[in-house]
Amino acid sequence: MxxxxxxxxxxxxxxxxxxxxxxxxxxxxxxxxxxxxxxxxxxxxxxxxxxxxxxxxxxxxxxxxxxxERWINNHIVTFLTDTDSISLDYKTPSFSQPPYNAVSxxxxxxxxxxxxxxxxxxxxxxxxxxxxxxxxxxxxxxxxxxxxxxxxxxxxxxxxxxxxxxxxxxxxxxxxxxEHVAIGIKEVIALPREVIESRFRLEGNEGSAYSIVGSATQGIAGGGFLYTNRESISIGLVIQLADLIEHRIKINDIFDQFLSHPWIASLIKGGKVVEYGAHLVPExxxxxxxxxxxxxxxxxxxxxxxxxxxxxxxxxxxxxxxxxxxxxxxxxxxxxxxxxxxxxxxxxxxxxxxxxxxxxxxxxxxxxxxMQNERLYTVYPQMLSEILHQIYQQDAHPHPPLSRIALEAVRHNPLSLWDVLKDLWNGGRAL
Amino acid sequence: MNRLSVNERLALNKYELDDGHPHIVVNNEVCEAECKIRACLFVCPANVYSEQDGKIVADWAGCLECGTCTVACPPQALHWEYPRGGFGILYRHG
CATH class of the missing domain: 3.50.50.60 (FAD/NAD(P)-binding domain)
Structure with missing residues (x-):
C-alpha cells in the first residue's frame, strides 16, 4: 500500500x-x-x-x-405428476468419506x-x-x-x-x-434432527439432495430442490424468468402448489418455516x-x-x-x-x-x-407414472408384458417415438 | 401442513427497516407507456408490487433484494438500488 x-x-x-x-x-x-x-x-x-x-x-x-450442515451421500432425482412421484435414488458410502464430494x-x-x-x-x-x-x-x-x-x-x-x-x-x-436468469425461491423449514434423520434414512451427518422435475413448476422451465440441513430442510424452486413471464403465473402460486404436492408435503410435514428468501440465478x-x-x-x-x-x-x-x-x-x-x-x-x-x-x-x-422442453414437465412424468402403474397394478386380468405397457404409454400420450429418441439424444448431450 | 401467505412468510424474516429511505421508486409514466404485461405483479417473490387505482405501487419494506423486477420490468420503469449499507433483508439462514 x-x-x-x-x-x-x-x-x-x-x-x-x-x-x-x-x-x-x-x-x-x-x-x-x-x-x-x-x-x-x-x-x-x-x-x-x-x-x-x-x-x-x-x-x-x-x-x-x-x-x-451435512455431507451429501444421497442424490435423488424425482419426477412429479400432479399426484404421483417417481424417484431415482442414488446412495453411496464413498460420498460419506472425506474429502466430501458435496455438503449442504x-x-x-x-x-x-x-x-x-x-x-x-x-x-x-x-x-x-x-x-x-x-x-x-x-x-x-x-x-x-x-x-x-x-x-x-x-x-x-x-x-x-x-x-x-x-x-x-x-x-x-x-x-x-x-432469458438469461432464473429466480430461485426457498423456504428453510425447521425440523428436529432425529425427525430429519429418520425421515430421510440418514446416519449422523449424512444428507440427501433432491432434484425435482415435472409438475413442480407447472410446465414452466425449471425445477425444485430439497436439501437436508442438520436441523432444517431447504426447499425451493428455480424457475426460468422468461418462461415465467410468458406463462403469466404468480410465482408464489407455483411455490404453494409445489409445497402442497402430496409427496413434497409428506417430506416437510410437521416442520416450521423459519425463513423465506429469493435470489437471481444467472443461468x-x-x-x-x-x-x-x-x-x-x-x-x-x-x-x-x-x-x-x-x-x-x-x-x-x-x-x-x-x-x-x-x-x-x-x-x-x-x-x-x-x-x-x-x-x-x-x-x-x-x-x-x-x-x-x-x-x-x-x-x-x-x-x-x-430444460425449456415442455415434455419434461408434463408428458414424460405422466408417461413414466402410467408405465409404473401398469407394472405394479394387478387386477385379476391378464398382465401385459413391459414392452406392450411402454408402447401403450407412448401411444396414450401426445408423443412420438421420434420425440423420445430426439429428447434422449439432446438430453444426453446437454446434461 | 397449512401453507403460509407471502406476508406471513415475510413476517418470519428479519429486516433492518430503513424508514423514510425507499430503495425502490416506480416511474408509472414508463409503466403506462411501455409495459402491457405488468410482470412485476407476478414475478416478485415478495409481492412487493401491487396495482392501486391503475398505478403500480411498491411496498418495498418486504423486498428480498433478488433483483428479479429489475430484469423483468422495462428499463427506467424502476429506480431500484440496494438498500443503504446495513439495511434491508438480513438472512439468518440464507
Missing amino acids: SGDKLDVIVVGAGVAGCTAALLLARQGLEVALIERGPFPGSKNLSGGILYGQVLHQIIPDFWDQAPI VLRSRFDRWLAEQAETAGAILIPGIKVDRLLRKENRIIGIAAGQEEMFADVIIAADGANSFLAQEAGLRQRIPE AGLRMMPRLWMDGMLVIGDAAGLTINNGFWVRGMDLAIGSAIAASEAVIRSYQNKDFSAESLAFYGQKLEKSFVMADLRTFSRAPHF
Whole structure:
C-alpha cells in the first residue's frame, strides 16, 4: 500500500469475494473486503449444495471447522405428476468419506465463517457499507465511492453478485435480459434432527439432495430442490424468468402448489418455516458472460454469470471459488509486475479458461435450452407414472408384458417415438 | 401442513427497516407507456408490487433484494438500488 491506496478492494463478501480476499491476503497483499450487509452472509442465499473439492484445495479439510450442515451421500432425482412421484435414488458410502464430494450449507453462517478466514489471513473486512459507484481515471478503475467516502486500490474485484451493478456501471455487462436468469425461491423449514434423520434414512451427518422435475413448476422451465440441513430442510424452486413471464403465473402460486404436492408435503410435514428468501440465478452461462476484466478491475462469481443448472444439480459456489482462484493468481502476477492494465489482468481469463469453470460452462451450455422442453414437465412424468402403474397394478386380468405397457404409454400420450429418441439424444448431450 | 401467505412468510424474516429511505421508486409514466404485461405483479417473490387505482405501487419494506423486477420490468420503469449499507433483508439462514 502506498499512501492511502490499498492493493485490492473486493466488493461483496460472498463465497467468491471471501475466497479472493483470503488468497490475496495470504500472499501479503493489502486487501479490503467490503460488504453491504451488517455481517458477511446476511445478504447471501443459495439452495445450497457446495461441491467442496475446490475449497478443500484452499482450506484443507474445511469441513472440520466450517459450519457445514451435512455431507451429501444421497442424490435423488424425482419426477412429479400432479399426484404421483417417481424417484431415482442414488446412495453411496464413498460420498460419506472425506474429502466430501458435496455438503449442504446455509450461507448466512457459512459465508460469515469464510470471511473470518479471510480476516485471519489479514484482509480488512468492512461490513455495512454499500458501494455506490466506481471511481475512474480516464478509462481505468481506480477505486470505489460509498456515500461521502472514497477508497482507492490498484485493482477492484467485483464480487457483488448476480445483479452486479458494478459490472454494469463499468460497461463490462449490459442490462440483464430476462432469458438469461432464473429466480430461485426457498423456504428453510425447521425440523428436529432425529425427525430429519429418520425421515430421510440418514446416519449422523449424512444428507440427501433432491432434484425435482415435472409438475413442480407447472410446465414452466425449471425445477425444485430439497436439501437436508442438520436441523432444517431447504426447499425451493428455480424457475426460468422468461418462461415465467410468458406463462403469466404468480410465482408464489407455483411455490404453494409445489409445497402442497402430496409427496413434497409428506417430506416437510410437521416442520416450521423459519425463513423465506429469493435470489437471481444467472443461468445463461457463456451466453451472458460479461467481459471479465478491464484496466483496474475484475469480475468474479455470480457477478460473472458463473452458475450451471442441468436438472441433476445446480452449481454456483464451486464455480465462484474457481473464479476467485483464477482472479487472485492474475492479481498477484500483476502486483509483481506492477501492471494492472487490462492486458496484464487478462491472465485471469487465461487461468479461468484452463480451469474446470470454463470447461463445465461449455459442457453444459445447452442445458438451459434443453430444460425449456415442455415434455419434461408434463408428458414424460405422466408417461413414466402410467408405465409404473401398469407394472405394479394387478387386477385379476391378464398382465401385459413391459414392452406392450411402454408402447401403450407412448401411444396414450401426445408423443412420438421420434420425440423420445430426439429428447434422449439432446438430453444426453446437454446434461 | 397449512401453507403460509407471502406476508406471513415475510413476517418470519428479519429486516433492518430503513424508514423514510425507499430503495425502490416506480416511474408509472414508463409503466403506462411501455409495459402491457405488468410482470412485476407476478414475478416478485415478495409481492412487493401491487396495482392501486391503475398505478403500480411498491411496498418495498418486504423486498428480498433478488433483483428479479429489475430484469423483468422495462428499463427506467424502476429506480431500484440496494438498500443503504446495513439495511434491508438480513438472512439468518440464507
